Amino acid sequence: EPEEEPAPTSPSSQPKPMTGTEIKTNISIPAAAERAAGTGADGVGLLRMEHMVISTSKTPEQYVADHGANAFVNMLADDMRTVAEAFYPRSVRIRTLDAPTDEFRQLEGGEDEPIEHNPMLGYRGLRRSLDSPELFTHQLQAFEKLYEMGYDNVELMFPLVNDANDVTRARSLMEKADIDPEKHDWGVMIETPASALCATEICEAGVDFVSFGTNDLTQYTLAVDRNNETVADRYDALHPAVLRLIRETIEICREYDVSTSICGQAASDPNMIQELINAGITSISVNLDAVHDAQQKAARVEQELILESVRE
Numbered sequence: 072e073p074e075e076e077p078a079p080t081s082p083s084s085q086p087k088p089m090t091g092t093e094i095k096t097n098i099s100i101p102a103a104a105e106r107a108a109g110t111g112a113d114g115v116g117l118l119r120m121e122h123m124v125i126s127t128s129k130t131p132e133q134y135v136a137d138h139g140a141n142a143f144v145n146m147l148a149d150d151m152r153t154v155a156e157a158f159y160p161r162s163v164r165i166r167t168l169d170a171p172t173d174e175f176r177q178l179e180g181g182e183d184e185p186i187e188h189n190p191m192l193g194y195r196g197l198r199r200s201l202d203s204p205e206l207f208t209h210q211l212q213a214f215e216k217l218y219e220m221g222y223d224n225v226e227l228m229f230p231l232v233n234d235a236n237d238v239t240r241a242r243s244l245m246e247k248a249d250i251d252p253e254k255h256d257w258g259v260m261i262e263t264p265a266s267a268l269c270a271t272e273i274c275e276a277g278v279d280f281v282s283f284g285t286n287d288l289t290q291y292t293l294a295v296d297r298n299n300e301t302v303a304d305r306y307d308a309l310h311p312a313v314l315r316l317i318r319e320t321i322e323i324c325r326e327y328d329v330s331t332s333i334c335g336q337a338a339s340d341p342n343m344i345q346e347l348i349n350a351g352i353t354s355i356s357v358n359l360d361a362v363h364d365a366q367q368k369a370a371r372v373e374q375e376l377i378l379e380s381v382r383e
């Protein structure tokens with residue numbers, strides 16, 4: 072008989088501090104939704120659609136070929152609903168597909184994926200969706216279903232955009248799928264230096280929020296592959312170049328009243344939390360097990376800021 076693990080002390084048994092900065096959580100599998108909702112997180116900052124697809128063991132194209140487009144839409148909508156329901160009325164930010172081709176190649180139907188030298192610089196994220204408007208539209212139809220069911224807490228997010236042109240094209244496909252961009256909260260990930268440098272134009276394209284994907288933003292800013300152990304010691308989300316892109320983007324977004332968030336792994340680093348709150352970020356989204364510590368850290372940073380301002 073294996074020895075039973077001691078019961079972990081439940082973080083939710085300790086009072087949740089009030090913070091002006093929202094502390095949200097990232098969810099990878101919809102089955103974790105109930106537990107995630109129990110952390111007292113202020114919402115879901117990132118729910119990745121690719122996990123819903125990967126759990127079927129088929130590429131999206133293969134799934135549609137085998138079961139039809141309606142089944143694909145319903146499968147996505149069911150998973151989205153699980154999370155939207157567990158968190159209601161807290162917001163749930165769901166991201167359209169962003170799997171690199173090497174990941175999809177492992178799945179049934181994966182032999183049709185393009186073979187790329189450098190999948191991280193290749194056919195993924197919104198660029199792929201814009202090239203496959205039909206498959207993208209199925210994803211949008213899943214959102215439309217949720218809105219129709221009354222889940223007004225669902226927010227729509229696009230990955231790996233570079234500029235306002237990407238955003239405008241995504242927006243017009245939303246409209247074609249009968250989603251009114253004025254009625255629903257939607258936004259984009261800032262995870263390439265280009266998107267950070269084009270923040271003004273991206274705000275002007277009508278987004279409600281941006282979210283920093285520091286996993287990618289770090290690798291693209293520093294030219295350090297996030298999955299390459301040989302250069303792992305050079306991978307630093309707190310590098311001044313990365314922080315400068317983030318700070319300047321937050322400043323621009325504040326002018327446009329566009330809310331800002333972070334959903335990369337670095338969000339749970341206490342030093343990053345400090346940097347981001349000082350820069351005026353709206354929300355921070357961390358893994359389930361980091362919610363409690365992030366809440367405590369955010370509360371301390373905010374208290375320091377208040378003390379500093381009264382002592383000035």
Ligand code: PEP
Pocket residue numbers: 117119169262283284285286287288334335336
């Ligand atoms: C990121 O790039 O920081 C991010 C959250 O997206 P993903 O890890 O899915 O690329």
Ligand code: MG
Pocket residue numbers: 230262284286287
């Ligand atoms: Mg990313």
